[in-house]
Amino acid sequence: MGGPCEVLAEVADETEARKITDAVAACAWRVENKFSRYRADNIVARINAAAGSSVEVDSETADLLDFAALVHRLSDGLFDITSGVLRKAWTFDGGRRLPAQSEIDALLPFVGWSKVHWLRPMITLPPGMQIDFGGIGKEYAVDQAIQLVAQMSSAALLVNFGGDLAVTRSRDGNRAWRVGIEGIDAAVQRAAMLVDLTAGALSTSGDTYRYVESEGRRLSHILDPRTGWPVSGAPRSVTVAAPTCTNAGMLTTLAMLRGPKAEAFLESEGVRHWVQRST
């Protein structure tokens, strides 16, 4: 999941606690194994390796593809699960190497959900194109896990996969879960803001660790699928609270993609949000 996964549970019984953590871990591994682009044996690998031929997908994958297609449409193409190909030109490891425009131009023909033929349950990618659920997977896994454990236990639970998290309910005694949002300056390990969560989910998108520097400018890892370049003027970190983690995650990603207008976007959507920018 690209980060620490944790479960906070208010249960007195050790057996129950173990049952819950085991279920969450199993759920995390299931989603990871099924949708990670780093594996050669899953549905994503099969779709990406089909080289122009059609692949029939299971209903869960189909649901995710439907969702990705809808968000692509809602965001006028800003959110695009085919943009991963651009990573061949970009390495966001804090370094300074910028790709040449020619490298990006060579990749752009292989980016664009509009070029994909998707008719449930069949998907066909033009040769050279790839899909990747990196922008949805973690939040989706949190929601899957929280639904699963909410059915197993009435206890107050918080599931956190690398900063994307959801809770089943308020803590015992009607207390809130107090969540610290990491500050943008990684050197100072402190929670910049505190959020009291009694229900719902939080998702954070940021460039604390993933960025590239150019002429003193820090370019975010958020790539605009239509230009192939990082979105300019993007905040350093965006956190959104929403009923589900997937919902929150989409809003943070879309806010990031709006660059300087991230705050305006979140304001107009009327969601609770916390934006951190470099001063």
Next chain:
Amino acid sequence: MAGAASAAAAAGVTDMADKDVKIGAALAAATCSLLGTAAPGVSVAADAEPQWDIESAFLYYGESDDRVKDLSLSAHATRDFGDERTLGLDLSVDSLTGASPSGAIATDGVQTFTSPSGRKTYSTPAGEIPLDESFLDTRFALNGSWSQPLARLYRVSAGLGFSSEYDYQHIGANFGLTRDFNQRNTTLSAALAYGQDTVKPVGGLPLPLTQMGDAVDDAMSPANRGDSNDTKDVLDVLLGVTQVLGRHTVLRVNLSYSDSSGYLTDPYKLLSVVDPVTGDLIGRTPATGASGPTGVYLYESRPDSRRKEGLYAEMRHDFSGKVLQVGYRYSTDDWEVDSHTLESRLRLPFGSSSYLEPHVRYYQQTAASFYRYSLANVTPLPDFASADARLSEMDALTFGLKYGHVTAGGNEWNARLEFYRQTAKAPNDVLIGNQIGNTQMPDFDAVILQFGYHFKL
């Protein structure tokens, strides 16, 4: 479709992102469809920025027989700035009324005293314990502290405090350091506090072990008064260890040392001077045309230093939600006041958001070496003498019950009712003649009623 997207990309990307069309509802619906859940209602209650966490309380304390009453409003506010950096502020206002025993003994006749100001007299009926003149005072106190981690396992705190009432001022500073060991199962702590108090009694500081004189008018200074004020310095040192003993038990042990120096006498306390054989009050006649005491009363005198050492041990155990806390304190000092305190609380949760907490406390102390019930009319006088019941042999018992309820918003309100009974003892060796079997110690009962509200701002 593909052509349209390319054309749009060529036309420039920012325009597309600028469309001010709300997508929230469609996105939420799509998410619910993806996750196979019904659309949740408003389920997010999140608040940004550090918050003030405030424990406020209104307290009534009332002693029996119309003695001291205290109405108090207090607020303890903490603000978490993240990363365990916290600011704490304490504010309290007390309104004290009533009177407390002056130290003079009850007698068969009416007793007359000169008030602390030295300008007026007041009388105590026969057979009653003399109380010092009724007072009305407002006390204001403010404390601020800052606490933060220093390194990975260290934590420091520093604070300043101030309090004021019409005849008493206090300023103080404190510093604390804790260190975690043993995977944070053990915490060692050290704390240092220094305070300076200024006593400025009405009418000036009485000279120790001198006689209360007649009331005088404003043109003259009252008899046997010294400076208008004096100070007291108090240094406190505390060393503690907190040890986690398993998943449900925590033990805390503290060692404390306290060194007070300066003016430690109570300027309003008296001693009755009595016949060394009968134990009866020595009579006195005010000067002609003056009003004043009808007996011989001396102002008390205490040493100018006091060193206390204490040991405190507390155990907390969680019996699956029911938390039992038992504490014991031993304290000894060079005034020979040795005390034992045993205290216990049990928190019993019930329902989903309420609790009951019974509380019991027993306290017992020995008398100070210079405690006297009264002072025999012999020479020479002792260097130090006090008839303050708080320095006598005594015990005290407290019973209480607290009820707390956590609201849907996560705030808590609570109510606490406690009964306190203090019983002082005067063994025969501090009594003289007729006093034996005839002693009236200034015992009293008190009621404590408190309403608290714990909320966030």
